[in-house]
Amino acid sequence: AEYMGARNTLRILPATLSTCTALTHLDVSANRLDSLPDLPPQLEWLDVRQQSSLRGPCLFRLPPAVASCSNLRTLNFAENEISGVPDFIANLTVLSTLICHHNQLSHIDMLTHCQALKVVDVHHNTITQLPADLDHLPALTHLHVQENQLTQLPDSLGACQALEVLDVRGNPLTRLPLVLGTLPSLSAIHVDPMEFPSAEVVAEGVASVLAVLRGKAALM
Numbered sequence: 001a002e003y004m005g006a007r008n009t010l011r012i013l014p015a016t017l018s019t020c021t022a023l024t025h026l027d028v029s030a031n032r033l034d035s036l037p038d039l040p041p042q043l044e045w046l047d048v049r050q051q052s053s054l055r056g057p058c059l060f061r062l063p064p065a066v067a068s069c070s071n072l073r074t075l076n077f078a079e080n081e082i083s084g085v086p087d088f089i090a091n092l093t094v095l096s097t098l099i100c101h102h103n104q105l106s107h108i109d110m111l112t113h114c115q116a117l118k119v120v121d122v123h124h125n126t127i128t129q130l131p132a133d134l135d136h137l138p139a140l141t142h143l144h145v146q147e148n149q150l151t152q153l154p155d156s157l158g159a160c161q162a163l164e165v166l167d168v169r170g171n172p173l174t175r176l177p178l179v180l181g182t183l184p185s186l187s188a189i190h191v192d193p194m195e196f197p198s199a200e201v202v203a204e205g206v207a208s209v210l211a212v213l214r215g216k217a218a219l220m
Helices: 015-019 064-068 087-091 109-113 155-159 178-182 199-204 206-218
Strands: 002-004 025-027 045-047 074-076 097-099 119-121 142-144 165-167 188-190
Touching: 064 087, 087 109, 155 178, 178 206, 188 206, 199 206
Parallel strands: 002 025, 025 045, 045 074, 074 097, 097 119, 119 142, 142 165, 165 188
Antiparallel strands: none
């Protein structure tokens, strides 16, 4: 069963929500929620994103109620004011898609406990470094970290052999790690001109960036 209550003026959800034993999809995006009640443990899809253009109540932390949703596969809390990923995210062992762009996240270290993750979208936050143990995310296919404060990317990205799309634009990076050239599935990499790859290479497009990375990686 699904409940689609997006784009209303909801300020609170019913306390009895956890008793909805058939509910698997819950969309309460673009409302005025600043908390969540207990949620049905069988929930597979949860959307609590806000709209940054609508000023008003929002989430300042990921509600503890999410911890009980061990079947959750998609979680979207974009455009809130959440500053950290809580420890209980490790309970979400089948989570495959996490969308949390336009928040106040400064680190995402706990995400590597969610080893089923395929899509991570954390663009427009304040993240200064990615987890050193990204090799714990073998299923990762899409990583969107544009518009953060990253100064380098970890070599552990080289273990993400399923990675297809990487977007790092809008970060103060000076070099890309050569290990990116070893990723067999990487088909789209979006970068700004930097020391490596150069502005000339970036201007030629994604194919040129990938070719330079793979050429350098082959010489390692």
